[in-house]
Amino acid sequence: MKKIIPFFIAFILVAFANVEKNGNEYKVERKLRKHFLKQRSHLSYIPEGLYFSEGDSIEMKSFFMSKYECSNIEYLEFYHEMFQKDSLYAMAELQLQNSKWTENLNFGEPYEKYYSTHPAYRDYPLVNVSHEQAKEFCKWLTKRYNTHPDRVYNKVLVRLPTKMEWEYAAKGGLKLSPYPWGGPFVRNAQGDMLANFVRVADGNIARNDSGQLYIKSENWIPETELSKNVSYTDLTAPCKSYWPNGYDLYCMSGNVAEFVEEEGICKGGNWKDPGYYLRINVDQKYKYDESAAPNRGFRYLLEIVEE
Numbered sequence: 001m002k003k004i005i006p007f008f009i010a011f012i013l014v015a016f017a018n019v020e021k022n023g024n025e026y027k028v029e030r031k032l033r034k035h036f037l038k039q040r041s042h043l044s045y046i047p048e049g050l051y052f053s054e055g056d057s058i059e060m061k062s063f064f065m066s067k068y069e070c071s072n073i074e075y076l077e078f079y080h081e082m083f084q085k086d087s088l089y090a091m092a093e094l095q096l097q098n099s100k101w102t103e104n105l106n107f108g109e110p111y112e113k114y115y116s117t118h119p120a121y122r123d124y125p126l127v128n129v130s131h132e133q134a135k136e137f138c139k140w141l142t143k144r145y146n147t148h149p150d151r152v153y154n155k156v157l158v159r160l161p162t163k164m165e166w167e168y169a170a171k172g173g174l175k176l177s178p179y180p181w182g183g184p185f186v187r188n189a190q191g192d193m194l195a196n197f198v199r200v201a202d203g204n205i206a207r208n209d210s211g212q213l214y215i216k217s218e219n220w221i222p223e224t225e226l227s228k229n230v231s232y233t234d235l236t237a238p239c240k241s242y243w244p245n246g247y248d249l250y251c252m253s254g255n256v257a258e259f260v261e262e263e264g265i266c267k268g269g270n271w272k273d274p275g276y277y278l279r280i281n282v283d284q285k286y287k288y289d290e291s292a293a294p295n296r297g298f299r300y301l302l303e304i305v306e307e
Contacts, residue, residue, distance in 0.1 A: 042067055043302060044248045051168045052175050053281075058164070064302040065161065065169050068239035068250050069125035069258065070137070072116055078137050097292070100128035104294050111235070111294070123238050125256045125297040132291075134160060134259050134298040141300065155306035160298060162261045163283070170253070170268070170280045172246030178279050180245035180252040186275050188243075195254030195278055196237045196271045235271050235294070249299075253278040256297035263288065270295040 043064040050057045079094065098116055101108030115121050116128075129137075141158040145151055161169065174182045181194050188194055237255055244250045252258075257266035257273070266284040269277030272295050277284055286296070 046165075046169045046247055047173075049168070049173075050175075051164060053164075053167075060165070060168050061303075063165065065165075065247070065249060066299040066301075067244070067248055069256055069297045069299050070134075071123050071239050072126050073122040075126045075129070075137065076117070078140055082140065097128045100292055101294055108294070123240070124236050125239050125251075127236065127256055127294050127297050128292050129297070130292040131259050131263050131288075138300050153304050153307055155304075156302055157305050158300050158302050160259055160261045161301040163265060163267065165301060166258065166260050166267050167280050169247055169249060170245065172244075172249065172252075174246060178281070180249070180280065181243065186278065194242055195269070196241065196251070197254045197269055197278055198272055198274050237271070253280070257284050257295055259291070259296065259298040263291075266296055 044067050046063050046065055048062040049060055051060045052058075083093070094116060098112045101111040101115065105111070115124070116126075138158045138160060142156065145156050145158070146154075170180045171177050172180055172182075178184060179186070179194070181188075186194055186197075193199070237251070239255075240250050241255065242251060245252055251268075253268045254273075255268075255271060257270040257277070258268050259265075260267055264285055264287075266286060267280075267282075269275075269279075269282070269284065273284075276282065286293070
C-alpha cells in the first residue's frame with residue numbers, strides 16, 4: 001500500500017493543473033466552473049447568489065463542494081499518509097472506528113470487519129468518524145494542495161461547510177425547495193425513491209413531550225434505538241446514488257447525515273432516519289462525545305484563498 005492514489009487526489013492535481021490564469025478574459029469562478037465540468041472532477045461549482053431564510057436574504061459567495069460524501073477510499077489515503085510511520089497506532093484507530101458498528105447495531109459484525117477496508121465498500125460513504133476527525137481530514141487535504149509544486153493557485157482552503165453554506169448548496173438553485181430535488185415529495189413521477197432513508201408512513205411517526213421522533217409499533221421505539229428494532233433492506237448506499245440536485249451534488253438528503261462547521265449539528269438525514277430529517281431546513285443534533293456513529297459522515301468545501 002505504498003502508493004495508494006485514488007481518484008480524489010487526482011481531482012485536485014488534474015482539475016487545477018491546466019487552468020489558464022488569464023483573469024482579464026474570464027472571472028476566476030467562470031474559468032474554474034468550465035474546467036471542472038470538462039474534467040468531471042469530484043468538485044461542483046456553487047455560484048454566488050441569495051440565501052433565503054425566515055424572510056431574510058443573504059448574499060452568498062461562490063465556492064466549490066464535493067459532489068459526493070467523503071468515501072472510505074479517500075479516508076484510507078489520509079490514514080496511509082498520516083500514520084504510515086506508526087502502523088500500530090493506525091490499526092488501533094481504525095479498530096476503534098469500526099467498533100461503532102457493533103455498538104450501534106445488533107447486526108453490525110460484518111460491517112465492523114469489512115466496511116472501512118474491503119474494496120467492495122471503497123466508494124461508500126465514510127462513517128464512524130468524529131467531527132474533529134472530519135476537520136483533520138480537511139486540514140490534510142488543504143496541505144496536500146497548498147504544498148504541491150505544480151499548483152495553479154497559491155492557496156486554497158478545504159473545510160467543512162457552514163450550516164448556511166450547506167443549505168444553500170443543497171437547494172441546488174431552487175430558492176424555496178424543502179428537498180434538494182425540489183417539490184414536496186420523496187418519490188419522483190415514476191414512483192422511485194429519491195433518497196436513502198427509512199420508509200415508514202407518516203401516520204406511524206410521532207413525537208414525545210421533548211420533541212424526539214418516534215416510530216409507532218407495539219411499543220414506542222425511540223430514534224436512538226431504531227437500528228436495533230427496525231428491519232432494513234439496506235444501510236448506506238454508494239456515494240454516487242440516486243439523482244443529483246441542480247448543482248450536481250449527490251445524496252444531500254439521506255444516506256449519511258453530514259457534519260457542518262458548527263459542532264453539534266448534522267444536516268440531510270441518513271439511512272436510519274424517517275423522511276422528516278431529509279428536509280433541508282431541519283437540523284439533527286448530536287452530543288459532542290457521540291459525534292462518531294454509523295449514520296454520520298461529511299462532505300468538504302473548497303474555496304480559493306489566494307490566486
